[in-house]
Amino acid sequence: MRVLVVDDHSVVRRGVVSYLDVLDDVEVAGEAADGRDALDVLERLHAAGALPDVVLMDLQMPRMDGVAATGEIARRFPAVRVVILTSFGETERVHAALQQGAAGYLLKDAGAAEVAAALYAAARGEVFLDAAVARRLTQEIRGPRIGLGALTAREREILVLVAAGLSNKEIAAELVISERTARTHVSNVLGKLNLSSRTQAALVAVREGLVEPS
Incomplete structure (x- = not known):
């Protein structure tokens, strides 16, 4: 399974890559610092016939955030699955990302096992939702979106x-x-x-x- 890691903080990005390096059957396809950078990387990988299976996407980034990037990936590269990497308080952005086609989300303090579970689920066409955020999200989406x-x-x-x-x-x-x-x-x-x-x-x-x- 090939994974593209997208986060504007290089320290976080390197930490995620370190997680992925210890997982069996996982290869880091590349890194990107924001949504636009991610789309550029995906265009290059697509031209080379080497699109990743999953994009692990931060939500809060400059130039183009994770929500907008998720929508563009779903439109341009429908075979590529997106898993959101989020903070607990970002439920509004999580809901928007799911509407744009995200395959699930992880909290930023997730352990290696949870990261692996989310990526494998996405690659299988399934959805992985952090339980704590899912409960809060369910409460919030009962009303109209604002x-x-x-x-x-x-x-x-x-x-x-x-x-x-x-x-x-x-x-x-x-x-x-x-x-x-x-x-x-x-x-x-x-x-x-x-x-x-x-x-x-x-x-x-x-x-x-x-x-x-x-």
Whole structure:
């Protein structure tokens, strides 16, 4: 089983790789520092005919977070399974990632045996859910989705770009879309988050860990 490890903290990434190195029949296919980097790595591996079976994905990363990246992987590489690596308090992001096609999730303090179980389950087409987070998630998803959980993968990407200070024209150029489409996306983001300004949107992005505070 080939695994791609995605996390913006190099120490965490190396620790996960060390876990995987001791597992039988597991090969680390590569590493990536954020969602966009992961997609670039997957494109290169796909061109070489060497796509991984599973991506072990952090949720909170700069440029493109794990939720948006999971959605893109599901769309571009449907045979590749994504297992989310999460902190206990990230249930809203976990729910959004599952909606985008994630095959399960692990807590960041999971032991080697749990990591192995999650990866093998994903490779078999099954779902692995940490029990403690699953209980909390079940309680939270009974109500309507609010906040970041209401945004699509594209809208989350738009939010990150707004937080970076890009204008609608610059967002359009960055995402290769029309300025009118960019303006519509920004309006949808503000509406779903019940915000009245781009500055408020930037503050939300920082608070939720989508971007680093400047």
